[in-house]
Amino acid sequence: MNLKRNFFYRKAAAINPQRIIMKKLLKNTSRKIGQSPGTLIYTGEKPPGIFKCNLIAYNKDQYVEKIVSEPEEILQYLKPDEKIWINVDGIQHPDKIGKLGELFKINPLTLEDILNTAHRPKTEDLGEYVFIVIKLLKYDENQLKVEHVSLVLGKNFVLSFQEDEKDEFEVIRENIRKNKGHIREFKTDYLTYRLLDWVIDNYFSVLESVGDKIEEIEDELLAKPARETLHKLYRLKADMILIRRAVWPLREAINNLEKIESELMKNGTSIYLRDLYDHIIQIIDTTENYREMIAGMMDIYLSSVSNRMNEVMKVLTIISTIFIPLTFIAGIYGMNFNTNASPYNMPELNWFYGYPFILVVMFIVGLSLLYLFKRKNWF
């Protein structure tokens, strides 16, 4: 029976991929029960690869780029007149993250949140640095992927942590190399803003994909709604839940970021943050609109299914209703009254044109009923 169970399991997963994601998160969190706070455990599902830091130290005039695999190597690139951005790909190495944390004096509870992939988006001002949790969304092989991204913004350093090994911030790095935009001249808070902006811009392309899917499903709904259409709708609904869970807390997070009265954020970035906030509001608007549209499409699916059912039943009933009176007429002339006993007993049976006449009568009755039903617009 294991096979069968497995089959249903996969079917369930197809309908509700979100469930599986949530289960994993919970399993990982509960693995930690009874541990002291600040114990570093990676709670995600990704297999550990090689630890890799992509380091870029820059100031207005120059930049150095380096890939290091031991946190200690970073030390030599920390210079007082340079800003440094360290991007960590893959957070499956608690020990190395721990060392990195010591280097930059990061609170163990912050490190815990960096590794806890179930953590919701937030911003926290911890005095020496500002800590930001955000979710990177992308469609990968038609499956919505949620990546846990953390940013630590210090006086002259920015740390970014990505759950995936695949580096998503190459575009920003290219900007630094070519000295495009203002990253190299502005302080670290501007770099942080650019990283956030990049993540949030990705939401737009995810929403565009969702829009494409909605369009596709809508076409199916109008052409020929099938069971499969409903499953697609369920899957899309689950995606929307994931998106909402990433976006709604982010709104509050960015709002908090604006309010932080830290030296780190007081360099004219507030206008950029307000811009980010506007984008998030727009994303939330669109998300809510899509949710309504998906709900509306479910209603249309259900009502179209029930309509079809009703139509079928009606046609079937009409067929029956036409033949039942005809059968009754046939039944009459199937009665065995003795025509010899009296001239009143079924004289039709002995008429010369009795049979054709009765057939014509039946035909007329049938047609009349059909005409009546048609005229009353019943089918």
Next chain:
Amino acid sequence: MNLKRNFFYRKAAAINPQRIIMKKLLKNTSRKIGQSPGTLIYTGEKPPGIFKCNLIAYNKDQYVEKIVSEPEEILQYLKPDEKIWINVDGIQHPDKIGKLGELFKINPLTLEDILNTAHRPKTEDLGEYVFIVIKLLKYDENQLKVEHVSLVLGKNFVLSFQEDEKDEFEVIRENIRKNKGHIREFKTDYLTYRLLDWVIDNYFSVLESVGDKIEEIEDELLAKPARETLHKLYRLKADMILIRRAVWPLREAINNLEKIESELMKNGTSIYLRDLYDHIIQIIDTTENYREMIAGMMDIYLSSVSNRMNEVMKVLTIISTIFIPLTFIAGIYGMNFNTNASPYNMPELNWFYGYPFILVVMFIVGLSLLYLFKRKNWF
């Protein structure tokens, strides 16, 4: 099959024009991913026409009016004792908008919002100027059009940007020319108020059109509800969503405008703004009422469809139910019991009036059932 797909696509569009609008917005926004903030790209759908600024410089005593096609030409009309209103028709020329922005020292992020037709209504105080985004609604060939309009209110200038080439502010300009109302004597904030007032007044006529449509659909619903009625309802519902998206954020925007503690707004306009706010509340009230009415009409449509279906099924079932007992009676006298074997075996068959008697019996049974059903009010 492409043709067929297209057909369904158009059908879908007919039902949900809003979707297409939203998709476009998203496509345009995502086109910008990875760009530096402040990069100017027109995100709307309108084809670029000729860049045209309608300029009117005025003070209490005189006015000059001019149409220019190069931002630089404006310079000569800027005089210290005159207020100037520049209305830009068509925002498909980022470069010219950029130059205009430099002329009046507009922040690139503001310019970005002027070109971003997906931006929601808002007001922002940027010190040197106040920036307002608002949506102009109008019914054009039975289709609800949403036009992105931006206003920049400076110390002695007002810039207004319209997405469409068609100029909507001619009435206001006429007022300036003929020195009607107080525009020429009051400061620029009053002109801004008049422009906002004009846009908001247009909402009333849009709502009036919606009211007409509701009335029309209600008549259809009562006369003969058809599938087409439902589609009209869906379209109207989509329109209402567009209207709500324009109006709800506007409420907050106008509210913020009242709170701005800028020199630019401190000239006794607050009573006018309160008036605007009252209008928006009234529009929101009406919008919500219409939404409720449309939802109510959908319920009426659905329940009338289901009622009709039920009625049909009932009548069909009644016809069957009347004929089934009759058929049974005919079946009895179609049995072949041997009347010779016993006098108890179907003596009716040999009666003189057997057949007519049985026909009368059937007739009575049928009529009785009909009468019974009628009396019980079953049809």
Next chain:
Amino acid sequence: MNLKRNFFYRKAAAINPQRIIMKKLLKNTSRKIGQSPGTLIYTGEKPPGIFKCNLIAYNKDQYVEKIVSEPEEILQYLKPDEKIWINVDGIQHPDKIGKLGELFKINPLTLEDILNTAHRPKTEDLGEYVFIVIKLLKYDENQLKVEHVSLVLGKNFVLSFQEDEKDEFEVIRENIRKNKGHIREFKTDYLTYRLLDWVIDNYFSVLESVGDKIEEIEDELLAKPARETLHKLYRLKADMILIRRAVWPLREAINNLEKIESELMKNGTSIYLRDLYDHIIQIIDTTENYREMIAGMMDIYLSSVSNRMNEVMKVLTIISTIFIPLTFIAGIYGMNFNTNASPYNMPELNWFYGYPFILVVMFIVGLSLLYLFKRKNWF
């Protein structure tokens, strides 16, 4: 076809009188598009009658009462040691209202609101006077009427504007004449309170009428729910919307009134205002309860209709189900097996009591089925 359209229109109106009211409001508001703010236009539907001011000047010791038709005549009654209350019946004369406004230095925007019958209840402190908009509700010929009433409370004058020619404040005037209560000794804010109290007390009698209607409809629902009952419910629901639109903003308005820090309101009326506020809360409570009850009754109506339908279908199906097996039995003995070919071929046909026996069998089968269905409580 015009006649037919008209018929449906009237039918629609019967169901949704609120729609017609709203349409009118919108039409009147949109009539004003492009006008300067402060342009006085009466936006209601009432035909203009004769302009009439009911003036009563009073102090603790004496009072003068007068009906004037020209605003200028009022001047002679304004005395420093007397308070004056001017009640305007019918606001269809913008020019006279304009003059009156000049006399008492009323802001044109306030005058606009006095004439704008679509304006929602509000209170505004304009320094020299306090402006209050409120809706007077009454049932007139079984139709809920909404009258636009405005109050202007100045240092020693009160202006009240009624949309209808019919005077509703006679009771208060009688109180002044007979020096009952404290109106003559207290300041003008107390008179304002009494006028508000009178309007709000009227809501209670409107709600009592609604209660009567609910009772009546409930009786109908229990006795014999008809289509007409549903229409009554729809009409009542539309009335409730009108009541809510009058009451909900009023709550905020009275609350604001309490908070106004004007000299005009600082005379110990706050305890009376709190009392008014308590009344409005009670009205809102009742309104919400009635709305819930009406919604509940709609559900009951719908479920009773669907129940009846189901019952009918069940009875019809039971009739069919009883006769179908009987017809089958008759069909068996209508088969033409050759009884001569073998003694096994339908020997029943030749039995002496074959036919009566079979009839009894059918009777028993039919009764058994009936008994079974009855016992299972199926009808």
Next chain:
Amino acid sequence: MNLKRNFFYRKAAAINPQRIIMKKLLKNTSRKIGQSPGTLIYTGEKPPGIFKCNLIAYNKDQYVEKIVSEPEEILQYLKPDEKIWINVDGIQHPDKIGKLGELFKINPLTLEDILNTAHRPKTEDLGEYVFIVIKLLKYDENQLKVEHVSLVLGKNFVLSFQEDEKDEFEVIRENIRKNKGHIREFKTDYLTYRLLDWVIDNYFSVLESVGDKIEEIEDELLAKPARETLHKLYRLKADMILIRRAVWPLREAINNLEKIESELMKNGTSIYLRDLYDHIIQIIDTTENYREMIAGMMDIYLSSVSNRMNEVMKVLTIISTIFIPLTFIAGIYGMNFNTNASPYNMPELNWFYGYPFILVVMFIVGLSLLYLFKRKNWF
């Protein structure tokens, strides 16, 4: 027809007792339209009995108890070193309440609220005294009774007004007599707290009764849901509305009580008030839970009714579906083909075992269908 109307009225009342209560309240309130504020009219339904004050004057060392029927008699018991608690049973005597009010300098508007049984729970600080309105709930003969109770807390007196003649505070009085608890040593605010506590404790026993009823109805729902069950549910739902109307405003009232910055409440009672508040939150929690459970039970009732209906229709249809093919077979052998004309014409009719064979065929067909339907789990 009056009799019939009455019958339906009672039936309606059985379903919705709340409606009758509300109607009464409204009738009584509207009776007062046009009266000056502060006019004392008892608005309840109870017939006036004898006016009775239960007076208890006490201090730490002694107490005097007395029943008086004239307010003037109270004067002699007012002593500077004693606290006095006067409990008025029955508020149907506006004149005596008025005198009592004068004695203790109670504001006429407060007296009006004491007599207005429709008034919602509230607390008000009037400087010299604190005024509290609260509702006493109890189940009396299976009917939820709501009693209007008012408390006036002065410096060294407490007045309590009960609508019913039946005294509910005997337990507290007993505590004073026997000097149990701290009432005699603490100030009057503690006595007030104890009275409030007693009223609120009664809510728990009312909720316990509701819990019992829910349990009972749930049993009925599972055993055999009848129309009567639904009526019980409706009645319980109406009770819950009454309870909510008593409890929700109370929450705010107690919260306000805590915030009152009066000398009267500043004696360390705040911890007791917080306790009261905790109780009210618990009551609200339970109320909301019960409401959800009742709604859930209604859904269960409706879906069980619809389920039953469906089951019946299915079984009926299965019976028909089994007999229709059988009747068809019988119909075939009832055809009159001439067996003499050809050996191919219905040779079965002449077979030796033709008839038994065909019966067996029919039996097998019937059984097969039955088996098929059973196996597909259709009944």
Next chain:
Amino acid sequence: MNLKRNFFYRKAAAINPQRIIMKKLLKNTSRKIGQSPGTLIYTGEKPPGIFKCNLIAYNKDQYVEKIVSEPEEILQYLKPDEKIWINVDGIQHPDKIGKLGELFKINPLTLEDILNTAHRPKTEDLGEYVFIVIKLLKYDENQLKVEHVSLVLGKNFVLSFQEDEKDEFEVIRENIRKNKGHIREFKTDYLTYRLLDWVIDNYFSVLESVGDKIEEIEDELLAKPARETLHKLYRLKADMILIRRAVWPLREAINNLEKIESELMKNGTSIYLRDLYDHIIQIIDTTENYREMIAGMMDIYLSSVSNRMNEVMKVLTIISTIFIPLTFIAGIYGMNFNTNASPYNMPELNWFYGYPFILVVMFIVGLSLLYLFKRKNWF
């Protein structure tokens, strides 16, 4: 009938275990009506066992552990340079709790809340100590158990009260013994945090169990939804209500804890409390997601049941609809027209291949209908 009642009772309990829990709570609370505040009564359901205090006195360097059964014995372990944690298992002994309260100067109202198992989670700052009520959740034999836990945090003592005899805090004690984490070096507020953290961590494992159950039910829903599935869903829904009632007030409680400006909490624990708060938000998120999923599964169950019903009815109706025309044809050839009277009277009866021909016709008609229905995708 008692037996039967019992049976249904148990059935009801199976469906709605929550009801029984709530009833108990209410019964116990109402047992206290009329008692003075601060009267100690255990309101839970657990039978009283032996009173047992698990005492651990510790400082940075050493610790003493002891199990005492009389509160007085504790005195000797109170030393100025040591912190003490007393964990009380089982709160069924009001007298001993009372003595313990006297020892540590706990307010009687606090003691009342410790014993009142119906009390909702809260935190209260009482100056000398901080009082926290929290609910411990666990799945015990597939039944969700709610345990009432109270914490009292004093200057150098922590009291914890568990309703159950089973000790849940052994893990924390082990940490103290082995000097793991910072408990021994930090102040008592850190111990309190660890206790809270432990309780909240347990919520994650409860939610994981709920996730498992959801998964299981989802499999059942997809494989073969049975009545039993629905009952499981109801039970899970009831569990979710219990969880929500434990978690939602906790959120506010922890939030309050952060805001308490007490000496007791001002030792750098605020970062830990923020962490706790983050966890609770995550739990609430998950809870709400699960609730939505359960609601969604109920909808799926109901629509799948209704779908199945519809499918059955459709197949049955199709069978009937195919046989009714066939029966009609058979009926025609069962008519008794006299073939001798005319060559037009049913000549088919005398055809050589008449019977086989008619059988073939019937076969074709039947097949055609089947094919038609199949092609129209009706089954």
